[in-house]
Amino acid sequence: xxxxxxxxxxxxxxxxxxxxxxxxxxxxxxxxxxxxxxxxxxxxxxxxxxxxxxxxxxxxxxxxxxxxxxxxxxxxxxxxxxxxxxxxxxxxxxxxxxxxxxxxxxxxxxxxxxxxxxxxxxxxxxxxxxxxxxxxxxxxxxxxxxxxxxxxxxxxxx
Numbered sequence: 001x002x003x004x005x006x007x008x009x010x011x012x013x014x015x016x017x018x019x020x021x022x023x024x025x026x027x028x029x030x031x032x033x034x035x036x037x038x039x040x041x042x043x044x045x046x047x048x049x050x051x052x053x054x055x056x057x058x059x060x061x062x063x064x065x066x067x068x069x070x071x072x073x074x075x076x077x078x079x080x081x082x083x084x085x086x087x088x089x090x091x092x093x094x095x096x097x098x099x100x101x102x103x104x105x106x107x108x109x110x111x112x113x114x115x116x117x118x119x120x121x122x123x124x125x126x127x128x129x130x131x132x133x134x135x136x137x138x139x140x141x142x143x144x145x146x147x148x149x150x151x152x153x154x155x156x157x158x
Contacts, residue, residue, distance in 0.1 A: 008113040013044035018133060020125035025109065026095070030061065030088030030118045033077045035069040041120060043070075045111050052085065052106035052122055053097040059085040061108060061120060065081055085120070098124055 016022070027146070040043070050064040061083045068076045087095075088101075099106050103126050110121040 004113065004116045006115070009110060010040050010113065011047050011111045013047040013050070013107065015048060015107050016107055016123070016125065018128075018136070020105075020107065020123075020127055021107070022109075022122040022125065022130075022135070023104075024098075025113075025123045026087075026091065027119050028059070030120055031084040032118055033084065035075070036066050036077050036119065038071070038085075039066050039069045039077075039109070047111060050108045052095075052099075053072055053082075054092065055097065057089065057092060059087050059092050059095070061085055061122075064108060064111070077084055095124070103127060119154055126130070127131045 044067050046065040048065075051062055053060050053062055063080065064083065065079050067075070067079050095106060098104060104128075105124055106126055107125050108120050109123050112119055112121075
């Protein structure tokens with residue numbers, strides 16, 4: 001069987017862009033068990049409550065829900081266990097220093113397979129205020145209305 005190529009997205013954290021200002025992104029590998037990989041290949045995962053913690057010179061992905069594999073046995077994985085992120089030590093050191101600043105956290109944005117290997121895209125994030133969220137929503141609605149007006153003008157004046 002040929003090795004899968006390309007990027008296959010399993011889960012995205014759509015709320016992240018609404019709740020946070022994203023500063024930097026980084027791709028990291030994941031240490032997974034066999035049943036977790038099979039559950040991900042089935043397209044099952046949720047990143048909504050996930051975050052990254054730093055402990056003892058290592059980065060850990062916490063709060064991510066990968067449900068138990070339906071065909072698994074007694075050796076199935078725990079759905080919300082801590083998962084180790086595969087990063088270089090200098091990356092961990094830099095991101096740990098940035099995440100220790102006030103109001104900054106590291107969150108997962110996307111979980112995907114890249115050429116058959118599980119990867120997660122993480123981002124440095126600062127929380128948005130309520131008025132930031134309202135302003136972003138208003139801008140998106142204004143852009144949508146402008147595109148609709150342009151489209152209707154193009155199709156009515158031919």
